[in-house]
Amino acid sequence: MNEPMKAPGEGMKIYLRLLTYVRPYWIAFIIGIIGFIIYAGTQTAFAALMEYLVDAIGESKEDAYIYGPLALICIALARGIGMFAGNYFMAYVARNVVHQLRLVMFDRLLVLPVQYFHEHSSGHILSKLSYNVEQVTSAATESLKIAVREGATVIGLLIYLLILNWKLTLVFVAVSPFIALVVLVASKRFRRLGHRIQDSMGEVTHVASENIQGFQVVRTFGGLEIEKRRFLAASMQNLRQSLKMVVTESLNTPFVQLIVSSALALLIFLSLHPLLNTGMGAGEFIAFITAAGLIAKPLRSLTEVNSAIQRGIAAAQSIFELIDQPVEKDQGSRCPDNVVGRISFTGLDFAYAPGKKVISGFELEINAGQTVALVGKSGSGKSTLANLLPRFYEPTEGEVLLDGYPLSDYPLDFLRQQIAIVTQNVVLFAGTIRDNIAYGAMEDSSDEDVLAAAEAAHVMEFASRLPNGLDTEVGEKGTKLSGGQRQRIAIARAILKNSPVLILDEATSALDTESERHIQEAMENVMHGRTTIAIAHRLSTIEAADKIVVMDQGRIVEQGRHAELLKKEGAYAALYKMQFSEIDNQAEPITQTITDHKQEPSE
Ligand code: ADP
16 A cells, blocks of 8 residues: 655665664663674684684693683673673663654644544554554664674674685675675565555554444444454455565575575585695684684574564654654744634635635624624534634635734644634543643643632532542543533533633534533533634524524525524524424434443433
């Protein structure tokens, strides 16, 4: 799916960029490298020790029985210290890099334009944050560790071989292009498979999260079989690509081994051939073969590590792609001391996709403190309009003004401070009811303020009956709250925020009369003294509005007060008859019923 064509060297560029995240940890990095160099040195030292011991036997050196064992212990000790320092400090660096990447990704997610979340499923985004980042770890930790350690070993041994007998060593070096070729071919395949595995992981997360969230629909509409098939397909794709990766890995190693062994065989042939007198002593010969043999293992590790590096590069690429996404435009600088909340829409057009207008020629003046009820069929553009105010989207044409100035004149955080939003489906965060009311910038609010907001929003009405009152945990670990109760918490949050502008997206679901009364009073309290744009479904809100704006296909078809519009017998009157004549018989949507019944019977 997502396999961008890469120019040669692209992988290197990505890896180098990944390494820029290593920079802050350069001291640990250097200690790690020194550790591995010490470790690598001990390998060469071991080959040298062999030379010394063989010679010692041949020439019967007197003190070899002391120095030999002593050297062996010293080598082992140095090897242990080098290995520990290398492993620990490299892992320290790599783990920190992953941690930083995750933070950068998350920070970026918080400031990406809302459109990004429409274009990318949450499952795929989550998989980037969890799976892909871990792939980078394996590239950064394991691979870097092995690359440095085994790389240094190979270099150390090669230098030693060159010193011992440079002519024979050249024979050995001559096979390196063949090894390089195998590595190159495998690399390409590793990276391609890495991308596919990531995509398939994203798909697995995506299907799973859809099913966890939509379990009611899946189970009541007989979606079990379809969902099983979808999941099977996603997981199967992952299985297939992962196995292809293993095949490539497992073929890669024997190939390299065969090449190295052939070189080694040639070396033995050349050194032992009676006619080709290399003039090597026994010790030198043993040392040479030992060192050449020792090269095989790190070389093999180096080629094995290639698959992890390529997977890491593929993962890093997808991570950088997210990090490089342009963020929301935020260039305004107007921060007046007082915003009264006058809102004007002038000649406003908006399209999600080029050419498909969702809002067209929208003109509306809302004075400070007024309530405007947006009504209209589903899909008429009400939510879109409300989303333009906090600049979740930018107008295609025309402007939205706050107190006479375009929204883009204000810094985003300042603008959003002026707006409180109560959404239909209230998302509560892990924590207590109090935490959820005094959320975000309001976390330091005084107890009195939080309590006052909770009272005004009729939260206390149910919270006072809970064992820990406002300090009751909500969500998974704590009490489950009904839709109506959640909405009142959201209203309390908006009251506490006390901003001049309020966007109210009323729930469409009908509540019982008791909850309805609480919600209605809470709504009246939160709307009081604020400019309110309500996507209205409640008759009470609509009747009390200063202006009702009837929308159809992104245009205003009628506006005025309730009684006026009814008298006109136009679009509003028709909508009113259709939506509210049967309000008493309206059944609760099935999802609402299921959630409500698990919870308090009082709602
Ligand atoms: P309402 O709130 O009145 O139901 P919306 O503002 O949600 O209407 O939708 C208005 C139109 O915009 C609809 O045709 C809808 O399909 C389209 N739309 C809404 N959100 C998006 C989006 N994120 N991307 C593309 N089109 C969208």
